[in-house]
Amino acid sequence: MPTGWIRTNLAALGEYVNGFAFNERYWSKAGLPIVRIAQITGTQDVVDRFAGRLPSSYRLESGDLIFSWSGTLAVVRWQGGAAWLNQHLFKVIPARAVERLYLFHILQKSVAEMDKRAHGSTMKHIKRGELSEFAVVIPEGLAEQAALARILDTLDTTIRQTEAIIEKLKLVKQGLLHDLLTRGIDANGELRPPQSQAPHLYKHSPLGWIPVEWSAGPLSDSLDGRPKNGYSPQAAGRWTGSQMLGLGCLTPDGFRARQLKDAPVDDVLLRSALLSNGDFLISRANTRDLVGLVGIYRDVGTPCYYPDLMMRLSPSTKTSAAFLEVVLGSPSVRRQIQASASGTSSSMVKISSLTVMNLSVAIPDAQEQNRILDTLAAATAHINGETQFIETQRKIKLGLSDDLLTGRVRVTELLETLGA
Template identity: 25%
Template sequence: MSKVLLGDVAVEHKETCKGSKDGYPIVGLEHLIPEEITLTAWDEGSENTFSKMFRKGNVLFGRRRAYLKKAAVAPFDGICSGDITVIEAKPDRILPELLPFIIQNDDLFDFAVGKSAGSLSPRVKWEHLKNYEFELPDMEKQKELAELLWAMDNTKKSYQKLIAATDELVKSQFIEMFGDPVKNPFGWPTMTLDQATKEIVSGQCLNGDAGKLQPGQKAVLKVSAVTYGSFDANEYKVLRDTKQITKGVYPQKGDLLFSRANTREYVGATVLIDQDYPELMLPDKLWKLIFKHEIMPMFAKQFLSHPEIRKVLSSMATGTSGSMYNISMEKLKRLEIIVPNINQQKEYIHFVEQSDKSKFELEKALSELTATYKRIIAENLG
């Protein structure tokens, strides 16, 4: 076991496509999934300005907003965005199959964040990334680790497929009971979101710093705290100056939070809060939707998270690539929501809750496996 720098065992693959792009898959930053080591999405035949080449087996590292933890192995030759650093292993120094796990780990991402420059869209350069230091075992141990980690990654994907199948079942049940939420083929009564809500409460624009929240302190949530169906209470910035607070909007049990400003992928995301968070405040980019008695919050969440409604919300958002996308309060209030009777909503919610119990057990197993996976990387490649 010896300490090495990333630049000792890998190089930045610098190759430009000078001829025709026909036949090459196109990979943008949006195709890299946070904390997923395999590439599962790309474009083919689309118009683009990319010219950076990558080769099968290279690691594609998302150098913009490294905190998103995007890095994946290329399963083929292709062309990618300039916001992706293409990293190639030196086979005589490191097993190429092990390199992705060194790059796709929390310690390296923390290092990359610390070396990133820029305010709105921070980027890290290979010149800094190559100085990341870690422990590297001998080739025999590398082979053993790579086999173990890839086997664990395959098991993770099996759990993820089962979780995705559970989500699809919930969506199918929605269609069976209520039909397409946009076309409304069953002729349900409808309301605008303005009519269906008692209030839409906006948080406050607050300045905070990275750090661990201590007892007695307050923090403001980041927009990354809310994704579709998921809430991460650890995504926050600590408030050093509480005098800036003019109004405090806190997530409480039963609240439906709506991400009115986010990346293209997550703008319009909703999540139902399952406990009170008296120390966390909502930023101006997260809204709390408070519904009237005709609409149950869980039903509203499922409606707003439906793929067809997500398309509508995405079409409402304005923004440009590389920036936040925003949905205005005015546009959101005009969105129409179907209003089945309360008993039908309750019946559907009961189905969702039963599915969520199964999903919870799967997610728990996945979480434990992921923790073990990360511990093995930290102990052997830290």
């Protein structure tokens, strides 16, 4: 054990106060917000409030530590101001000899181990008494605890700032996509001015104003033949050397090689569904939000087939699979697909090949298509670069947390190494 450190457990590091059991008779539109798991994980804004009075142990202030011990295991620092804490959440009050931010990082690191030991297959939870079973070593000095926490906080700040940058870049890309598919890029490599500023550059179409050089019409004008359904035999249940795509391979971000199934070896009907690298696919059944997702198949390293719930489209010489992927994934075409999908089940609706062929699209010439694709690729590369950076920072933090929170690397040594 490092000099000046002691062995203890999570239970001894603080007091874990369970939230209040709010129910509908307490709910109000006025008063302080009631904080549930959805609010600390960011999946939902504040829904209910409570205007009455409760013991201060149930009250939150910015900076308080919250440990979600049931359902979703997580540790956060609350930054939403005064609020009330709901049940199934602990407010963690540090012991006198424990620095608050240091305790936050200790608990955060411990969540992964807790997740493995959590009870219940569908509703995970950690009992308060079990916290004493999670052993930790900590520095006795508050100054060393605080210095250690500051280093990890610096990485957290970098990660949060990069996450914010990525969200802004995604919004910028959405706006850019709208401009590219309505205004396009002229021969000089510039976005055309808006129709309101240069009406002579545009013509009216079923999709609204589009550049005069573009053609507007049904998607069938840009396809070589009708869409073709795949084939879905029963999976082999063992490795056969060939695979079939699952419906989840088509995502809002395009093709992803996931949910692959083992294909049978003796079904001759599979031949018609054999994929080639670069094939363009669209889902013909899913929920209304996901039906009609598109993607370009990329070789998975084995012979691979597409299922009956997908269609294969063959772009004509007027366009490319890459450009059609952008067009069919755009909000205006997605709305057409969702409006045309049929079915009474909320979990599964379908589109037909006729629906796909009748989708209204606007298509520029091949050169302008390439300019549009190049512009989008640059925006995507920027987002991917920031995403790669944030993944690197997370890995650095994971390794550094393990070193610092076990005392394997002393914070004083690290500061000396960094020249601090």
